[in-house]
Amino acid sequence: MTDAIVEYRGISKFFAGIRALENVDFACKAGSIHAILGENGAGKSTLIKIMAGVLQPDTGEMLLEGRPIVFPTPTAANAAGIVCMFQELSLVPDLSVADNISISDPPRRFGLIDRRAQVARAQELLARVRCEDVDPNALVRELSLSRRQMVEIAKAIGRNPKVLILDEATSALTSRDVQTVYDLLAELKADGIASLFISHRMHEVDALCDTLSVFRNGQHIETFAKGEKSEREIVRLMIGRDVEAQFPAKPPSKPEDQRGEELLSVRNLKWENRLNGIDLSLRRGEIVGLGGLDGQGQKELLLALFGVLRDVEGEVIVGGRKGLPSSPAAAKSARTRIALVPEDRKTEGLMLGMPIADNLLAASFSKISRGPLIDPLLARQAVDEGVEKLNIKIGSAEDAVMTLSGGNQQKVVIAKWLMTDPDIILLNDPTRGIDVGTKQEIYRLMRELANEGKAILFYSSDYAELIGCCDRVSVLYGGRVVSEQQGDAITEESLVAASLNIGVEAA
Amino acid sequence: MRLSVAPENRPIVIASLFIAAILAAGTAYTLSTTGTTPLLSPNYLLQQLQTGAFLGICAAGMMMVILLGQIDLSVPWTLTAAAMTATAVGGDMAVPTALAVGLAVGLLNGFGVAYLRIPSMIFTLGVDTMLRGLMVAQTGGFAPQDTATPLMLFLAKDRILGIPVAIFVWAAVSLVIALILTRTGFGRSIYATGSREGAAYLSGIRTKWVIVGAFVTSSLCAAIAGVLLTGYSAKAYQGMGNAFLLPAIAAVVLGGTHILGGRGRYAGTLVGVILIVLLNSVLSIMQMPEAGRQIIYGAVIIGMLLVYGRNQQVTS
Numbered sequence: 001m002t003d004a005i006v007e008y009r010g011i012s013k014f015f016a017g018i019r020a021l022e023n024v025d026f027a028c029k030a031g032s033i034h035a036i037l038g039e040n041g042a043g044k045s046t047l048i049k050i051m052a053g054v055l056q057p058d059t060g061e062m063l064l065e066g067r068p069i070v071f072p073t074p075t076a077a078n079a080a081g082i083v084c085m086f087q088e089l090s091l092v093p094d095l096s097v098a099d100n101i102s103i104s105d106p107p108r109r110f111g112l113i114d115r116r117a118q119v120a121r122a123q124e125l126l127a128r129v130r131c132e133d134v135d136p137n138a139l140v141r142e143l144s145l146s147r148r149q150m151v152e153i154a155k156a157i158g159r160n161p162k163v164l165i166l167d168e169a170t171s172a173l174t175s176r177d178v179q180t181v182y183d184l185l186a187e188l189k190a191d192g193i194a195s196l197f198i199s200h201r202m203h204e205v206d207a208l209c210d211t212l213s214v215f216r217n218g219q220h221i222e223t224f225a226k227g228e229k230s231e232r233e234i235v236r237l238m239i240g241r242d243v244e245a246q247f248p249a250k251p252p253s254k255p256e257d258q259r260g261e262e263l264l265s266v267r268n269l270k271w272e273n274r275l276n277g278i279d280l281s282l283r284r285g286e287i288v289g290l291g292g293l294d295g296q297g298q299k300e301l302l303l304a305l306f307g308v309l310r311d312v313e314g315e316v317i318v319g320g321r322k323g324l325p326s327s328p329a330a331a332k333s334a335r336t337r338i339a340l341v342p343e344d345r346k347t348e349g350l351m352l353g354m355p356i357a358d359n360l361l362a363a364s365f366s367k368i369s370r371g372p373l374i375d376p377l378l379a380r381q382a383v384d385e386g387v388e389k390l391n392i393k394i395g396s397a398e399d400a401v402m403t404l405s406g407g408n409q410q411k412v413v414i415a416k417w418l419m420t421d422p423d424i425i426l427l428n429d430p431t432r433g434i435d436v437g438t439k440q441e442i443y444r445l446m447r448e449l450a451n452e453g454k455a456i457l458f459y460s461s462d463y464a465e466l467i468g469c470c471d472r473v474s475v476l477y478g479g480r481v482v483s484e485q486q487g488d489a490i491t492e493e494s495l496v497a498a499s500l501n502i503g504v505e506a507a
Numbered sequence: 508m509r510l511s512v513a514p515e516n517r518p519i520v521i522a523s524l525f526i527a528a529i530l531a532a533g534t535a536y537t538l539s540t541t542g543t544t545p546l547l548s549p550n551y552l553l554q555q556l557q558t559g560a561f562l563g564i565c566a567a568g569m570m571m572v573i574l575l576g577q578i579d580l581s582v583p584w585t586l587t588a589a590a591m592t593a594t595a596v597g598g599d600m601a602v603p604t605a606l607a608v609g610l611a612v613g614l615l616n617g618f619g620v621a622y623l624r625i626p627s628m629i630f631t632l633g634v635d636t637m638l639r640g641l642m643v644a645q646t647g648g649f650a651p652q653d654t655a656t657p658l659m660l661f662l663a664k665d666r667i668l669g670i671p672v673a674i675f676v677w678a679a680v681s682l683v684i685a686l687i688l689t690r691t692g693f694g695r696s697i698y699a700t701g702s703r704e705g706a707a708y709l710s711g712i713r714t715k716w717v718i719v720g721a722f723v724t725s726s727l728c729a730a731i732a733g734v735l736l737t738g739y740s741a742k743a744y745q746g747m748g749n750a751f752l753l754p755a756i757a758a759v760v761l762g763g764t765h766i767l768g769g770r771g772r773y774a775g776t777l778v779g780v781i782l783i784v785l786l787n788s789v790l791s792i793m794q795m796p797e798a799g800r801q802i803i804y805g806a807v808i809i810g811m812l813l814v815y816g817r818n819q820q821v822t823s
Contacts, residue, residue, distance in 0.1 A: 306709075308709070327711075327713070328708060328709055328710070328711040328712075329711045329712065329713045331711065332711040340709060342709050347703065347705055347706065348705050348706055348709050349706060349709070350703075350706055351698075351699050351702035351703045351706050351707065351769065352702075352703070353702055353769055353770065354698060354699065354702050354769065358695060358698065358699065361695070362695075362699050362706075362707065362710040362712065363710040363711050363712075365691075365692030365695060365696065366692060369691075369692060372691055373686070373690045373691060374690045374691060374692065374695070376690075416710065420711075
């Protein structure tokens with residue numbers, strides 16, 4: 001290819017003898033938006049880490065604008081115009097937005113950082129990503145995940161990239177911010193900048209990218225222009241086999257009197273200014289979705305139900321008694337049997353450095369103990385059962401959980417909670433940053449659990465999931481339920497309309 | 508060092524090899540000067556373990572706290588306060604009194620760190636200073652009884668089957684701590700909380716209780732060490748615990764426990780204690796001047812930690 005800005009020739013990379021990339025030829029053209037598709041562990045991250053100077057290839061060479069080049073450090077890659085936004089947010093939470101945006105190259109006057117110029121620069125870049133509402137002097141810690149990700153994008157743009165790598169950059173974004181990123185990438189494309197886009201959301205890839213490359217097991221399978229292959233074909237290329245329907249079939253919706261027992265009932269739930277009178281009911285055997293834009297109180301609602309928040313007001317009946325659990329420990333107790341799969345599996349869901357077994361058992365010590373002591377036999381049985389039930393791919397249960405791929409990590413979190421045999425399962429965006437195959441396994445599992453008589457409350461930032469998985473969806477706006485939709489009435493249009501609170505009531 | 512050693516055991520293996528090296532070097536020295544090998548006699552080793560018991564018990568408690576990513580700087584004066592209060596009470600109630608003092612200090616430390624959310628480095632330092640003030644006040648006005656009770660003398664100095672009782676006490680404490688860490692929900696919760704408190708809390712672990720429990724264990728261990736040390740020196744005195752803080756922390760860290768919490772095995776702490784005790788002893792046998800001993804002692808600790816750090820980088 002003549003106009004390739006970055007080209008790989010026969011690049012391989014091994015970790016402790018395990019293949020991460022093998023003999024990859026790959027090229028990315030200027031002025032294109034290039035999607036990299038593949039399951040977790042397919043080698044996408046290694047591919048871009050080599051490009052960004054984080055990793056060195058074991059064999060092969062990389063060409064930048066036709067000339068062979070080696071990036072010994074990320075700084076060198078940055079200087080050459082390759083800017084990467086990693087999946088793990090790389091902002092410093094205790095610094096201001098402006099500090100973060102100029103962190104590697106702050107404007108200086110007489111050798112000291114010029115604060116005013118720094119803020120002005122931040123304002124300009126934030127305006128470019130249409131986040132004028134973000135105060136450059138605010139601490140990053142105070143921003144929502146979606147806003148943080150936008151700041152990250154602003155920071156990347158500020159480095160004047162020739163190649164912009166977005167690794168799951170949209171996974172935490174609200175739909176409005178996603179649109180902004182689309183527009184921005186289109187502008188960059190017109191400027192001749194190459195964007196590499198890694199996402200697990202097919203509709204985003206479809207809407208955005210002009211070229212698609214599929215990776216599987218460390219190999220470059222195929223590169224083709226958008227529209228050449230159907231979604232089904234692409235998924236088949238990614239996972240190397242056929243997949244059945246994306247979502248499991250829902251049971252027909254039942255009339256009011258035949259529904260399961262009500263496990264949770266919430267009236268007029270209030271907390272600070274984030275929850276402003278939520279009404280909600282959760283019955284055995286159903287999956288209830290929480291929809292709406294990011295930051296409308298969904299996360300707070302889940303945390304409140306799990307006993308994390310203090311001073312929550314409202315009438316709650318759960319486990320046959322009034323009142324919310326007072327702590328996560330109380331929430332998982334025999335009375336309420338609530339489980340929460342939290343938003344951020346890396347910091348809230350898992351002890352990353354600890355063995356898989358310890359993570360799986362972390363919520364169930366009392367179950368595997370006889371008297372005061374843990375019974376190693378019961379512990380091993382419980383671990384084996386969890387690994388088997390969720391089909392978690394592990395080497396040894398004593399390996400650190402961080403050695404697993406994102407999808408398998410999330411399965412560990414879910415398995416940990418299933419071990420407690422919960423009645424109510426709260427899921428906070430459980431499929432974020434997870435590959436297609438694992439997503440489908442999680443959807444199937446959710447339906448199985450519901451059929452076993454558990455109640456599931458499911459927040460997702462992906463509308464397709466809500467439509468595909470949920471029996472009912474409550475859309476939140478400004479800390480209130482603005483719309484409740486059921487069965488076939490759950491459509492993308494009705495969800496979007498309700499999310500924006502523009503009053504188009506679904507039937 | 509073979510590659511087959513699991514990363515978490517590597518510090519233990521290295522420290523064990525270093526212990527062998529210390530003994531070899533010391534023996535080479537004594538052979539060349541006097542032609543004897545006193546370092547390898549069982550009696551010498553038992554005596555080292557007996558004096559090591561005080562440090563070992565402090566380090567066992569300290570390990571619980573360090574596994575949480577916290578630190579207990581109040582060990583020296585907890586030890587002293589427990590010992591001095593115990594001898595002042597005297598009689599049969601002496602040892603229970605020492606344990607009660609330990610329990611009280613542990614609850615205070617745990618409350619400050621878990622509920623008031625004051626960093627443990629500051630809070631326990633404050634408690635240490637307060638305890639010192641209390642002890643000075645206690646001895647300032649009148650002279651309390653400070654002689655060890657018969658039970659203390661027995662625990663620290665007597666021998667059963669030729670083995671010092673102090674070693675049995677240390678072994679019992681070690682057994683309990685090792686059992687707690689590996690086989691109880693409390694112990695596993697310490698690892699989980701130290702690894703990532705937020706995730707542990709959201710797993711329904713009562714992290715505040717875990718923190719309080721670890722600090723109570725640490726203070727109880729310090730109190731037990733105080734009882735033994737009083738018996739060993741036949742009386743309790745101010746500043747008797749001062750020599751134990753840094754070696755206790757060093758022993759835990761040399762044994763491979765991560766200073767930021769979440770990782771470490773009790774066997775490592777045991778090896779760390781033995782390493783420090785033998786290093787001190789061999790240096791003094793070699794008649795190294797005090798200044799030289801301090802320098803070598805510090806250099807060994809830093810050097811070993813560098814070796815551990817290297818290994819971790821290679822494995823990650």
